[in-house]
Amino acid sequence: MIKVALNGYGTIGKRVANAIMLQPDMKLIGIAKTSPNYEAFVAQKMGINIYVPQESVKSFDEAGIKVAGNIEDMVKEADIVVDATPNGVGAQYKELYQKFSKNAIFQGGEKANVADVSFSSLCNYNEAIGKKYIRVVSCNTTALLRTICTLNKLSKVEKVRATIVRRAADPKEVKKGPINALVPDPASVPSHHAKDVNTVLKDLDIITMAVIAPTTYMHMHLLNVTLKSQVSKEDVISQFLNTSRFLLVRGKSKVNSTAEIIEVARDLGRIRNDVPEVVIFEDSIYTKGNEVFLMYAVHQESIVVPENIDAIRASLDLASAEDSIKITNTSLNIGKGYLI
């Protein structure tokens, strides 16, 4: 059993922590958190060991949350650390992981040079095997890479032109916006997403533009992909239907929005209504010559969770890509086929 420590227990961290507890080959030794908010209370209720910076011990004590030790204690005890601290903070913690010679998984909010490799399970698992520091790319980049690498199996992807409509804030965030505007993010082109895709697919011709919209549910991507050869709409549908970590939405199910995707996830009893799969609107898949068009939704809170689990296995050389993806999917109930 691999001993995994989780540094950071926000939107991504708490989900990865839950996912680790569901793996047959991993043990969560604890999580690290800096402020005693409700997420810390939930972790305590679940019996998870909570480690805090030395200077936070007092505030946790006052809140009535039992502290297992400081973050250094946790890192020392681990075989590997998943860093889910806020953007840029992971790079500061890297020193600590190096001090104890621990492997670490970073998130997409860090610069690519924090790690030896940027990672996408369906694109470059093999490249990450044995790497001490791996960076799981961000939610939007994870979705783009899954999609591109899956289409690439049909026919070589030569060009990607993508529009990303981002959610404004996560459901729990009450101080973020916009709440009544569309905001180019940024107004300059390409957006950073294209560059981030290139950290994994180095030679791909990709341009992305992004805009923020006032919603919390999911991001939406509108893609135009040029392939080397002509493919049919049916080929594309069948390729996605047969690839795990994708779900298709049928027109006849009357799921016409991100809100209804989340509602189905709730109705199916998915914990936290998480949808780590890329959810493609089947009716949006369209082909013209060598071009493929499609629209899909990306659940920003959960999409990178399976990739974090795979990255742990790649870093410690615990399993092949195929085996790791299979174990991760089974343990997290990640499907393929139709959403409903």
Next chain:
Amino acid sequence: MIKVALNGYGTIGKRVANAIMLQPDMKLIGIAKTSPNYEAFVAQKMGINIYVPQESVKSFDEAGIKVAGNIEDMVKEADIVVDATPNGVGAQYKELYQKFSKNAIFQGGEKANVADVSFSSLCNYNEAIGKKYIRVVSCNTTALLRTICTLNKLSKVEKVRATIVRRAADPKEVKKGPINALVPDPASVPSHHAKDVNTVLKDLDIITMAVIAPTTYMHMHLLNVTLKSQVSKEDVISQFLNTSRFLLVRGKSKVNSTAEIIEVARDLGRIRNDVPEVVIFEDSIYTKGNEVFLMYAVHQESIVVPENIDAIRASLDLASAEDSIKITNTSLNIGKGYLI
């Protein structure tokens, strides 16, 4: 085992259906639905019998959803029907329930005269025992009644002045608003909620004013209650802490909004993030002489679910108030005390 049929499978219906399946003394014989949308697909996936109006059989067949029969077949087979059809439609179906002499539970969207009694578990369970037609009051009225009847045990409630800030739409609804306005609902005073409370507490002096705000998560009530005698803040807190179907939010847990209440429900693994309890912000409880002030949040999608289950038992005289509430709470994991 009581055979329960569920007519209507939207926001309330699907939750009551799930709740019935969790009761030790009830069996869900099926649900009735008029259009084959994703909720019907989910019901089919869960193995629930789906009944439809004769004229809808074709559209369900075309969607690939198996139909068990028409609504009349379902009603005939049931001991009692829970009607969760849209506002006003329940009254039309009443004829069918009468034709087969079946007891029925209606929702708060119906006029009070649809039933023999309007119902709130904590207020008038005994009055509803053996009644053929019971109307569970709406989400806002359910919350008001629970709160008033609980305070009434401390000291007689003489007057209630309440402001209701309503959510604009449920999370799944994409065509409802407002999305950028505050809308008096209605501008005339009192709003219908006061009148609806009076269907249960007939002589209470209550005035309500309501406004709609652009959010999907929960309603919020801001109450000013005058009691017969003076009580302390501690008395009020302790009264709510010791009454099931209420949860209190501690300031130190840093849950400062409805969004964060829902996030805690997600983190705790609650199905559909449902919070059927009234959630009181502990810090908002304030007393001045005989007056009590408080603010609480109401999860509009799920708060009436336990009351529907209790109403079934009351109608068929299956259990005392105390026993029914206990069975319902245990089966649905409905708590008391602190949210987290």
